[in-house]
Amino acid sequence: MASATLLLPARSRLTGALPVAIGQALARADAGHGEAGERAQLRRHFQLVPxxxxxxxLTRSLDAGDAALSSWLRADPAYIVPDINGARLMAYGEALALAEEDARQLLPALQPLFGDFGCPIDAPHPWRWYLRLPxxxxxxxxxxxxxxxxxDLADHLPEGDVGRRWRALLTEAQVILHQHPWNAQRVAQGKPAINSLWFWGAGAAPGSVRTSHRQVKSHDPLLQALSKAAGVESRDGDAVDALVDLRHLRSLQTLVGEVxxxxxxxxxxxQLGTLDLDFEDGALYTLRRGQRWxxxxxPLPVLAA
Incomplete structure (x- = not known):
């Protein structure tokens, strides 16, 4: 029989009283608890080897299809704001309203720096930039x-002797970006400057990715990449034997009134044998027809414990 799994945000983001029917269904469901956090939530549904x-x-495979050739590190464009104690990361990637023209203007100034460092930089997607690593x-x-x-950036920068080299590289990149005339043009247009990069997500492509789901509904690039690696369709369609990504929800009413x-x-x-609800804070509910007895x-009065 068909099943569906909903990926949901933390319950603390869905506040308010539950309708009696929904509270009743959740109270009668099989409840459990897993590890909290976005990564842990996705790892409950995708198994990577190694x-x-x-x-x-993973996202490089989605964006360019050449992930198997090297190891990779995201170097996403970022916006930092200096303050009395240092500097703060205020936005990165998609939140910066980036277009392909931003990468065309800025990357040529950065490429000599990263090429000399042994990790060429490119941008197959406007807000996902990459370093190719040995x-x-x-x-x-x-x-x-x-x-x-x-x-404060200082609380999140890499540490140790190896980290020192990357901190120095980041500082040089920030100087180049700060001085680039394209950023002055962005600011004049009311857009935030691209005045830093954020290094993260390092590693080589997994040998295999497995999931029990037959299809995935999501607009999230990482979830799409995981689905692609697992050989699963990522599409908008019937939520049958599917993993449905609703982590963007911020309204309890949408969940309990429409979904x-x-x-x-x-x-x-x-028509549906099992419905699993997986919340980012680790709360898990499995709903089946026989639970009506x-x-x-x-009934649960609210979602949050």
């Missing part, structure tokens, strides 16, 4: 940009 998480190589390159730990947004009711109707009519369970 077991690592090379975001750059497969045996020694790399420090790089922080994911989402963890650094709004924070869940028709799926619960399909469970009652036996758990009459002793009181």
């Amino acid at each position: 077991d690592h998480w090379p975001v750059a190589a 497969k045996d390159a020694r790399l420090p730990e790089f922080a994911e940009p989402e963890t650094a947004l709004g924070d 869940l009711p028709p799926l619960l109707d399909e469970i009652r009519s036996r 758990r009459l002793w369970r009181r």
Whole structure:
């Protein structure tokens, strides 16, 4: 029988009272708890061999199709703002409203620096820039940009002797970008300057990616890349035997008023055998038709514990 899995944001982002019918269905469901966080959430549905998480190589395969040739590191365009204590990462990648012209203007100034460093830079996608690395390159730990947004850069830069070289490289790139006339033009147009890069997601492409889902509905590039690597269709269509990405939801009403009711109707009519809800904070619910007899369970009043 068909099944569906919904990837959902943390419950703290979906506040408000639950309708009785939805609260009742969740109270009667099989509940569990996994590790919190975006990476842990995706790893519940995709298994990589070897077991690592090379975001750059995965999205490179989606963007350019040549990920198997090297190791990769994302060098996403970023906007930092200096303050009294240092500088803060305010935006990166897609949030900067980048176009192909931005890469055409800025990359030629950066290419000699990164070429001399032994890691050529290119941009097959306007807001996903890449460094090509030797497969045996020694790399420090790089922080994911989402963890650094709004924070002082110094708290998230790579550490140690190897990290020192990358910090120096970043400083040189920032100088080049700060002085580039294209950024003055962006600022004059009311756009944020591209005055830094963010290194993250290092690694080589996995040997294999597996998932139990037969199709995926998502606009997220990483999830699309994982689906492609697993040989699964990523498309908009019927949510049958599918992983459906709804992590963008910020309205409880959308979830309980538009998304869940028709799926619960399909469970009652036996069109859908299982509905799994996977929240980013680790909360897990599995809903099936037979649970309707758990009459002793009181409806949940809200999502968050």
